[in-house]
Amino acid sequence: MLSYFARRLMVMIPTLLVISLAVFVIIQLPPGDYLETHIAELAAQGETVDSARIAFLREQYGLDRPIIEQYWLWLFDMLRGDLGYSFEFELPVSDVIGERFWFTAVLAFATTLFTYVVSFPIGIYSAVRQYSVGDYAATFFGYFGLAMPNFLFALLLLYYANVWFGLSIGGLMDPQYIDAPWSLGKTLSIINHLWIPMIVIGTAGTAAMIRRLRANMLDELQKQYVVTARAKGLSPVKAILKYPLRMSLNHAIADIGMILPAMISGSALVAVVMDLPTNGPLLLRSLQSQDMYLAGAFLMFEATLVVIGVFISDVLLAMLDPRIRLGGGATK
Structure with a gap:
């Protein structure tokens, strides 16, 4: 019975890895990202865009990097307990939740x-x-x-x-x-x-x-x-x-x-x-x-x-x- 438990636990690890890849693909499917949408909304309202802050957020959270590199950064941050940053609330995700x-x-x-x-x-x-x-x-x-x-x-x-x-x-x-x-x-x-x-x-x-x-x-x-x-x-x-x-x-x-x-x-x-x-x-x-x-x-x-x-x-x-x-x- 213990060996069965161990096998089932070991299967959970690759399963969660595959799921994390599928989740990342799903949240990346819509064109653009939150920052681009936010810039478009501000421009439509006639407000100015702080380009320095947008560039800082893109660099800090790797949004200017290739997709596969963004995935690895997101995955390893989650394993360390960092769920990322909520752009809409301008707070860490853990604080928003x-x-x-x-x-x-x-x-x-x-x-x-x-x-x-x-x-x-x-x-x-x-x-x-x-x-x-x-x-x-x-x-x-x-x-x-x-x-x-x-x-x-x-x-x-x-x-x-x-x-x-x-x-x-x-x-x-x-x-x-x-x-x-x-x-x-x-x-x-x-x-x-x-x-x-x-x-x-x-x-x-x-x-x-x-x-x-x-x-x-x-x-x-x-x-x-x-x-x-x-x-x-x-x-x-x-x-x-x-x-x-x-x-x-x-x-x-x-x-x-x-x-x-x-x-x-x-x-x-x-x-x-x-x-x-x-x-x-x-x-x-x-x-x-x-x-x-x-x-x-x-x-x-x-x-x-x-x-x-x-x-x-x-x-x-x-x-x-x-x-x-x-x-x-x-x-x-």
Whole structure:
């Protein structure tokens, strides 16, 4: 098992290198760069351009060098913890991201926890009580969650919370805590505001997982070993949880590699609608303004989440399911 872990870790290194090259190519695809766009905007407004500062920034960040050399400079700077300079905000990228990174991580963790905590009991009940009222209700919830766009769900909640209760549920904290230092009041305010975006963002993932878990459980419950266990008098709870549920978890665990980045990227529009101080709106803004280092940092962050999530799911699958052969071939 340890050798398998080591091999999977070693595969992550070239994977991240290839991803970094793809990210750099993507942020370089639009013609020109932020400085050229900025110069054109200033000229259109009739303002003067500080050519000395523009030349200094080009030289300092290697924008006057060949593309391949720019890539290596960007890559080695990231490995040293230097994410680059945000031209739009005129600050280091790490300072621009600031608290947004932690807000995004907390929201993603809470949404993931919500997805698994809600979907597992409903999926199991829906499979065990097939075609019952609860099963039909879970099916309706699943179709609703899959069909309803997250941003539209957010708009509906914002509207009806204001109309029915006179509440403003936008943002991730009360206005007086936005620029305030961390305190117990600020933490409690974030917790009070967290549950609404958590439900909005997690609804689609929860609905999809309920449907998959229900289908896998129904398949396992029809197999001969479950019928035999019940015939021998095994308790219903143990007959469901010990083997059928365990065999049905493979797809749920395999989804870990995609849930976190999908929630972060999929929550961008929700964050714009609900005015959340997360990475999504800033990523959209950096792509629109061609702020290459800021956009590259966000894209690499999501790519790293995918790679780490896939590694975690592979390890958990190897530990959970003995049918998985770690060495690539079956040994008897």
